[in-house]
Amino acid sequence: LETLLSEVKQISGVANASCIAHDMTGHHSGTWGLQWEGKDPEDRTEFENVAVGYDMLETLGIRMATGRMFSRDFNAETAKIIISETGIKLMGLTDPIGKTVRLWDSYDLEIIGISKDFNYESLHENYKPLFFRLAPQSTYVVMVRLEGGRQQQPIASLQSVYKDLNPGFSLDY
Secondary structure, rough: HHHHHHHHOOOOOEEEEEEOOOOOOOOOEEEEEEEOOOOOOOOOEEEEEEEEEOOHHHHHHHOOOOOOOOOOEEEEEHHHHEHHHHHHHOOOOOOOOOOOOEEEEOOEEEEEEEOOOOOOOOOOOOOOOOOEOOHHHHHHEEEEEOOOOHHHHHHHHHHHHHHHHOOOOOOOO
């Protein structure tokens, strides 16, 4: 995966690339297993759980309300979490950066950022809570952002790189 992403990022016309557990069009992986200080034990608020690799938020064009994105410049980023504005509001947290939440009674995660809200389902729906966690080992989709007006040549190069690294498998896009 890292080899593929590294080679893809070198293709002229590719703005960025990363990996994600699923596409960002619809509900795929919800959980109410996020715990925070002050949470009502009966609260079953479902958060969209989005496992990503480095650079995915940048590739998607996600904007931050506060805090930061995942970065290779820091250690232990898999122990960090980025939560959407709606998620933070529903949690009732003030000054959330640096606070710890617990996921599935197994993982303590430090909040490092609050993403701006965005629709990942119908534009007729209200924003829903979600969180991003750095878990490249749990990703199954590669997303590539192409520079505007330059699609044909980068796609041909992507097909070539993909074929070299995955002979016998077709590139579906």
